[in-house]
Amino acid sequence: MRAFALLLFLFSTLPASAVEVRVAVASNFFTTAEILAQEFEMLTGYEVVLLAGSTGKHAAQISNGLRVDVFMAADVARPLLLEEKGLAIKGSRFTYAKGRLALWWPSETKVNEESLRNKAAGHLAIANPKLAPYGMAAVQTLKALDVYKHWRTYLVRGENIAQTYQFVHTGNADAGLVALSQIKGRPEKIWLIPEELHSPIKQQAVLLSSKQAAIKFHAFLRSEKALELIRDHGYDTP
Amino acid sequence: MFSPDDISALQLTLKLAAISTGLLLLLGTPLAWWLARSQWRFKFLIEALVALPLVLPPTVLGFYLLIAFSPNNWFGGLMMSVTGETLAFSFMGLVIGSVIYSLPFVIQPLQNAFTMISSQSLEAAATLRASPLDRFFSIAIPLARPGFISAAVLGFAHTLGEFGVVLMIGGNIPGETQVASIAIYEHVESLEYTQAHWLAGCLLLLSFVLLILVYASNRQLRIMRT
Known part of the structure; x- marks a missing residue:
């Protein structure tokens, strides 16, 4: 019986803490996201957990129940898809960076x-x-x-x-x-490469939960400080 | 159904598996024989080395190969000066990768088969003045036949399923380095599930048939022996 309880304990997922933001971020943006997360943690005291991966896989995982609060994709199509499926909060989709x-x-x-x-x-x-x-x-x-x-x-x-x-x-x-x-x-x-030679490489983010910490992080991505950091790392900002 | 690229991916996969298996049997037979017969104290070091691809993630192998293939390094530079092109992104590079990747799958069945051959039968042949080479070809190889079948089929089937190494060193060139597993991955990632199904089903069937061959031949052998 005790062994069973231990098993239950091992397999139960810990409830995500209220002060934690889980962010699925496109691999190409991961190092920049780490710096953004550090800055955000310093400003607010919330904790950011970054999950790096390909945007295609993230979208498939989120559609199948992966719990994340913010999705920072490498394109427009996947955040749009999640929004259409009703998995993302309406009106939260925006371009956080443009790749060069x-x-x-x-x-x-x-x-x-x-x-x-x-x-x-x-x-x-x-x-x-x-x-x-x-x-x-x-x-x-x-x-x-x-x-x-x-x-x-x-x-x-x-x-x-x-x-x-x-x-x-x-x-x-x-x-x-x-x-x-x-x-x-x-x-x-x-x-x-001059921008006019290809269609813009827009990277969009969406909010997936209405947790306070998540809303704060989503807003932080558009702040002047965040935009400056994003530009410092070789991206354009809208 | 199958696009022209899918068909060439399947052909390429079969070609890669066939060439790699052939090379592995050629190189693996003497090595496996030595491993089975040698009394050397430090033989276990070689055995561990041969088994490494079983436990290493393919990305590790692929990463090291990519570095070794670079024209900036001695091995890649040497090959570049011999063949005039880089090993990475070439069929030749995939063959090298596959031979390393499938090595234990060929060596281990052969080594087991060679170990089971009794020394007496070899010594008996020696007293009849059969030369070592003669003994090897007329006694060891026929007696180890089931080992050869297992080794060939497992080496072939394992190369069919190779993915991680090819992904790292292949560069995904249709007709040159785009094997079936890579084509399937590309279809799945770009949501082309129908095409993915066709190719994946093809590989599944082929691998299953190959494994049936191995197990059926093992069973027959057991019946023959009892």
């Missing part, structure tokens, strides 16, 4: 538009356009510059933007279209 795409070419001394036009590379890494918004933007960029046909056979596709970065970082791919947020701090090897 950058061409990263570690072996080049000067990287610009001409690099994509003239240079030959063994492999150009992009994120999978079917799975990741950055991948879609990469393909749009190559098409807008009319060089997609040239690059098509040299493209390698990472499952997400982190893997795309990894391919270039390890030297297996010569160049890559990665997120600016990943390569801030080495401006000499990159070309920031």
Whole structure:
């Protein structure tokens, strides 16, 4: 009987505390979210628990009962889907950051538009356009510059933007279209892709519970302090 | 039903599994024989090394391979100067990954089979002046036949199911590195469940049939022996 009680105890989930905000955050934004969470904790005394993962998986998990208070996605489609399903609080959906795409070419001394036009590379890494918004933007960029046909056979596709970065970082791919947020701090090897070459990479957030701490965090994401931190990490803000 | 990319993914998977299994049997047979017969004190070190892919997460293997394949490192640089292209994102790279990944699945059944061959039958052949090589081919290999069947089928089936390593080093190129498991993952992630079902069902059936072959041949063998 005692063993049974122990089992029950082990398998019961602890009730989420009222001072805790559980946030499902897109992997690409995780490091920035950590800094935002620290700032928020310092300001309010609430505690933030971040769950990093792919936005597609998060949406599927939330639809199947994962309890989180705020969902910070990598796109617009999944928060919209949750809102339509009635799982998110109506009217809470907003763009918290806009991703910027950058061409990263570690072996080049000067990287610009001409690099994509003239240079030959063994492999150009992009994120999978079917799975990741950055991948879609990469393909749009190559098409807008009319060089997609040239690059098509040299493209390698990472499952997400982190893997795309990894391919270039390890030297297996010569160049890559990665997120600016990943390569801030080495401006000499990159070309920031002009925004008009692809549709905006909007990252949206929704509120999923009406807990006080969650509402505060959701509001904090739009505060001047938060916007400044987000811009510092290589994102645009609306 | 199947898109052209799905069909090429299936073909690629079968090709990868066939080539990897062939290589593993070639390389694995002498190693397994040595492991079964050697009296070396530190043999357990090699045994542990061979078993590592059983317990390591594929991401660990994939991560190390990605670093090793990089032209900036000696191994990747050497291969680059020999073949003229990087091993990552190539079929050749996947073969190397699969051989490492499926190694224990081939070595262990072979080693078990070789261990079961009695020394007496080999010594008897030796007294009849059969050379060591002759003894190996005319006694050890026929006696270890069930081990070879298990090793081949398990190596093949395990390579069919390979996912994590390919995800890390493949780059998802249709016709080159996009194997069935990767194609299924992409379909599921982009909510194309019908196409995912077709491919997944195909793999499920194939793996099940292969395992039936292994267990059926084991059973037959037991009946023959009793």
